[in-house]
């Protein structure tokens with residue numbers, strides 16, 4: 224086949240580390256082994272039935288078969304504003320401070336193209352969600368890594384950012400509850416973030432993908448809860464995890480009006496917003512009964528308790544996550560994160576994600592997702608116990 228050369232922008236994209244993992248898992252599964260896959264971040268539960276029913280009904284509305292307004296229906300942005308008021312006490316102008324996204328991922332990649340020029344610097348958490356790197360690579364921006372370490376509760380230490388980098392940085396990515404470390408933020412941390420960002424004129428992009436998932440009676444905090452944060456940053460929210468709507472591709476950017484305008488402007492050229500029936504059902508999800516979210520969080524908490532207590536019982540020194548649906552597990556000595564993940568796959572047929580895939584600082588850990596039922600999690604613990612590693 225004739226090969227057309229890729230544009231340079233595409234050749235800059237980082238390697239999809241986890242595509243390699245999928246290849247290894249497929250090879251072991253092909254040998255007929257029963258694999259317990261804790262390596263991915265795909266919610267295992269279905270979308271709540273009332274949201275699916277809302278889509279079914281909306282799909283019959285012929286008005287919704289036409290193009291959406293370019294920037295999405297106002298009713299959806301109004302629902303987002305009501306959601307933020309109800310859940311976080313944050314007031315928003317729905318028409319100026321909310322942009323509709325094709326999932327959080329789209330916004331997280333687009334934001335670098337909206338704000339950064341070639342050679343600009345962004346502060347990036349290490350370990351962190353790899354999609355931040357993709358947008359930065361497309362924009363030809365540079366990265367300054369902010370290590371997230373256990374001793375700092377997986378929060379960045381801004382005093383470690385050099386004066387030069389702080390001055391050069393135009394944008395900072397944060398993500399709490401955090402993927403992959405499961406660290407959670409506090410209001411004092413976000414106040415410190417805001418002060419640092421104001422001092423150095425940095426746009427804060429807070430990825431709030433796990434904004435509904437915290438345990439032990441806690442609620443995740445929104446960056447926008449801090450007075451003044453809405454001026455200095457945006458938050459990226461998604462329906463994927465809160466309502467098990469990962470396949471629906473609905474997300475929002477919320478916050479600074481000029482940044483929201485830039486995202487909308489870019490998207491005016493790429494899309495004509497989401498299928499209107501999806502927008503209608505998404506609005507109903509945000510405004511409707513929320514007991515489905517409570518049940519979901521309880522379910523993850525029960526899974527966490529089973530898995531973490533099981534791992535502790537076999538002598539693995541692990542910490543229970545406070546939020547997200549991930550466990551960030553230290554790798555036993557003698558292994559790298561990748562060699563340990565390979566070992567578990569080969570000898571226990573348990574898949575975990577090697578921490579190195581999230582950045583250099585992740586290499587001492589593997590990530591396990593609580594995305595299978597309690598019996599399978601117990602089975603995973605039993606299989607790991609048999610390896611007598613601890």
Ligand SMILES: Cc1ncc(COP(=O)(O)O)c(C=O)c1O
Pocket residue numbers: 264325326327328329331352398401402430432460461462463469473474
């Ligand atoms: C940290 C983080 N941010 C963003 C996303 C993107 O979610 P979506 O594109 O489904 O909204 C994910 C999904 O796994 C995630 O883990």
